[in-house]
Amino acid sequence: MSAFLEAIGLTRRHRDGDAVQVAVDDVSLAIARGELVALAGPSGSGKSTLLGMLGGILTPSEGDVRIAGESIVAMREHHRTAHRRAHVGIVLQGLALVPAMSVLENVLLPLVPFGGARRDDLERARALLRRLSLHEKERAPARQLSGGERQRAAIARALVTRPSALLLDEPTAHLDAESASVVLDVLAELARDDHAVLVATHDPRILTRPEVSRVLHLERGRLVEP
Amino acid sequence: MRKTLALFEYAIGALARRPGKAVALVAGIALVTGLLASILSLHAALEREAGALADAMPELTVQAMQGGRPATIDAETLEFLAGHPGVRSIRPRVWGYLFVPSLGANLSVFSVAPDAPELAEVATLLEGRAPRSKGEAAVGDTFARSLGLRPGDSIALPTGSKFHLLEITGVFGAEASLQAADVALVTEPDARLLLGYDDGRFTDVAISLASPTEADVVAAQIAEHLPHARVVRRDQIARAYALTLGARAGLVGAMLLPLLGCFLLLAWDRMSGLGEDEKRELGVLTLVGWDLRDVLLAGLFQNGLVALTGAALGLLAAHVYVFGFGAPLLFDALLGWSRLHPTFELAPAWDAGQIVTVVAFVVVPFSLASLAPAFRAADVDVDALLRGGA
Ligand SMILES: Nc1ncnc2c1ncn2[C@@H]1O[C@H](COP(=O)(O)OP(=O)(O)OP(=O)(O)O)[C@@H](O)[C@H]1O
Numbered sequence: 001m002s003a004f005l006e007a008i009g010l011t012r013r014h015r016d017g018d019a020v021q022v023a024v025d026d027v028s029l030a031i032a033r034g035e036l037v038a039l040a041g042p043s044g045s046g047k048s049t050l051l052g053m054l055g056g057i058l059t060p061s062e063g064d065v066r067i068a069g070e071s072i073v074a075m076r077e078h079h080r081t082a083h084r085r086a087h088v089g090i091v092l093q094g095l096a097l098v099p100a101m102s103v104l105e106n107v108l109l110p111l112v113p114f115g116g117a118r119r120d121d122l123e124r125a126r127a128l129l130r131r132l133s134l135h136e137k138e139r140a141p142a143r144q145l146s147g148g149e150r151q152r153a154a155i156a157r158a159l160v161t162r163p164s165a166l167l168l169d170e171p172t173a174h175l176d177a178e179s180a181s182v183v184l185d186v187l188a189e190l191a192r193d194d195h196a197v198l199v200a201t202h203d204p205r206i207l208t209r210p211e212v213s214r215v216l217h218l219e220r221g222r223l224v225e226p
Numbered sequence: 227m228r229k230t231l232a233l234f235e236y237a238i239g240a241l242a243r244r245p246g247k248a249v250a251l252v253a254g255i256a257l258v259t260g261l262l263a264s265i266l267s268l269h270a271a272l273e274r275e276a277g278a279l280a281d282a283m284p285e286l287t288v289q290a291m292q293g294g295r296p297a298t299i300d301a302e303t304l305e306f307l308a309g310h311p312g313v314r315s316i317r318p319r320v321w322g323y324l325f326v327p328s329l330g331a332n333l334s335v336f337s338v339a340p341d342a343p344e345l346a347e348v349a350t351l352l353e354g355r356a357p358r359s360k361g362e363a364a365v366g367d368t369f370a371r372s373l374g375l376r377p378g379d380s381i382a383l384p385t386g387s388k389f390h391l392l393e394i395t396g397v398f399g400a401e402a403s404l405q406a407a408d409v410a411l412v413t414e415p416d417a418r419l420l421l422g423y424d425d426g427r428f429t430d431v432a433i434s435l436a437s438p439t440e441a442d443v444v445a446a447q448i449a450e451h452l453p454h455a456r457v458v459r460r461d462q463i464a465r466a467y468a469l470t471l472g473a474r475a476g477l478v479g480a481m482l483l484p485l486l487g488c489f490l491l492l493a494w495d496r497m498s499g500l501g502e503d504e505k506r507e508l509g510v511l512t513l514v515g516w517d518l519r520d521v522l523l524a525g526l527f528q529n530g531l532v533a534l535t536g537a538a539l540g541l542l543a544a545h546v547y548v549f550g551f552g553a554p555l556l557f558d559a560l561l562g563w564s565r566l567h568p569t570f571e572l573a574p575a576w577d578a579g580q581i582v583t584v585v586a587f588v589v590v591p592f593s594l595a596s597l598a599p600a601f602r603a604a605d606v607d608v609d610a611l612l613r614g615g616a
């Protein structure tokens with residue numbers, strides 16, 4: 001099985017005055033389609049930073065990221081954006097919904113660069129919201145949602161463009177057992193459905209799920225053996 | 227194309243989500259545009275009036291000068307002018323200004339010969355007839371209306387310490403209403419009495435030429451023979467009018483400039499500055515795969531819509547203000563010299579140059595104002611979103 005998402009010697013440093021802080025340090029990994037991989041590690045270990053680089057929204061200080069066999073680091077900005085929106089869905093820790101937009105509008109937002117929502121896109125968006133038990137809130141402005149509802153709206157938005165890879169940062173942080181289990185079912189389903197899924201988390205509910213193919217451990221920016 | 231439409235739809239939605247800001251910006255731009263367009267179109271309309279006025283002027287006007295001040299013209303001069311080659315006919319005129327205390331304004335008094343071409347060319351009798359004998363007068367419609375005068379009424383005009391009674395025989399309007407507003411036409415004897423001219427002396431001489439193209443040459447020849455005379459060509463008068471108007475429009479413009487500047491700065495700031503939520507929104511768009519070009523185009527659409535709506539409203543308002551209401555206030559500022567205002571039938575006209583000016587100075591800069599901040603913000607805020615709270 002060839003890797004769909006690949007990190008090669010990925011490093012990101014932050015300059016903090018005179019000191020240089022290394023958030024992610026020489027990380028190499030590969031995730032194939034059909035895999036559900038968990039990325040564990042204590043707070044501040046660099047999970048979000050790694051995810052951001054893999055998703056093409058943060059530029060690495062060193063190393064390379066390959067998505068669907070192509071190096072995105074070498075690409076020009078315009079190209080990289082087009083490449084990542086075609087292949088990767090991202091759910092950030094901050095979730096990043098537009099508060100004044102309705103749930104459905106938020107979910108449809110990634111479709112605009114593709115030419116806006118067609119009828120089947122709209123159906124897919126509604127189906128996703130139903131699958132995530134959010135369909136009753138479709139018209140509600142995002143600012144009215146609870147933390148868990150926002151989490152699920154962000155997941156629906158990441159999936160609306162039918163990406164082959166999904167990157168999620170703490171997707172169950174705000175969820176009760178029941179909602180968390182729904183989200184995990186969706187992720188497992190995606191993996192079965194030949195998606196490459198990477199979940200950054202320290203939620204034991206995820207780490208102990210049988211569907212999780214592998215757990216990677218990050219500590220102070222480096223991948224370590226558990 | 228589908229994508230452009232989708233971006234456009236997003237832009238409309240984004241404006242609708244911040245209606246307060248959108249309305250404030252549209253109103254501000256409408257005001258700026260409206261003021262600018264009002265000045266431009268009033269100025270253009272006045273220039274057209276002045277042009278019509280100049281057209282009715284004699285080809286050459288000769289004034290005698292004494293000590294650098296206008297003096298009266300004597301019979302000898304008339305004889306010389308009448309006999310000059312290139313001159314078709316001369317018309318000595320008696321006219322001047324008469325201060326009327328009860329009006330608090332100057333009345334322009336013209337003697338009128340029954341065949342006076344000025345009257346035929348520019349003035350139309352609205353009521354009654356032209357004065358034919360001593361003691362009769364025809365007055366401009368603005369003047370007549372301000373005193374409630376009709377043909378058959380009489381007015382007493384001051385001559386020194388006494389009053390001279392005139393019967394109104396007619397009221398006239400004019401194409402170039404600038405001219406007819408505060409004018410009284412009387413016969414020559416009355417004009418001499420009111421203005422204090424002795425018999426055989428005239429204010430100036432209107433000359434019509436055998437060939438209009440010789441105006442320069444004939445003017446120069448006359449000036450040579452009459453070194454103390456002033457010879458004015460028609461085109462010089464037209465230019466003088468245009469200059470006066472231009473200077474006044476410029477003055478009004480200059481007075482409004484700081485105001486306009488403030489508005490522009492304010493609106494620019496509101497338009498180009500981004501609130502926290504807008505920055506965040508740009509970050510979200512980048513996150514979900516919008517290209518910088520998409521973000522910029524959406525911003526351009528938003529500001530373009532605001533600027534176009536504002537400018538269109540402003541132009542419309544200016545049109546109604548100038549041509550519908552006769553531009554109160556601004557009119558006074560541009561026509562300050564004449565206390566008795568002409569009845570102003572400004573011919574409504576859309577001026578392409580004016581619209582281009584407004585688009586160039588208002589719409590384009592405001593639309594472009596979105597680009598810089600969007601450019602800056604689109605990249606920066608993803609990093610914050612990456613770790614930021616919900
Ligand atoms: N823009 C930045 N400037 C400076 N330091 C940064 C920046 N982004 C991340 N860091 C630092 O890099 C380290 C890794 O941060 P990151 O957000 O990736 O951790 P994390 O594993 O996601 O933590 P958590 O579990 O709390 O979300 C932290 O020490 C953080 O302070």
Ligand SMILES: [Mg+2]
Binds near residue numbers: 047048049169613
């Ligand atoms: Mg994190």
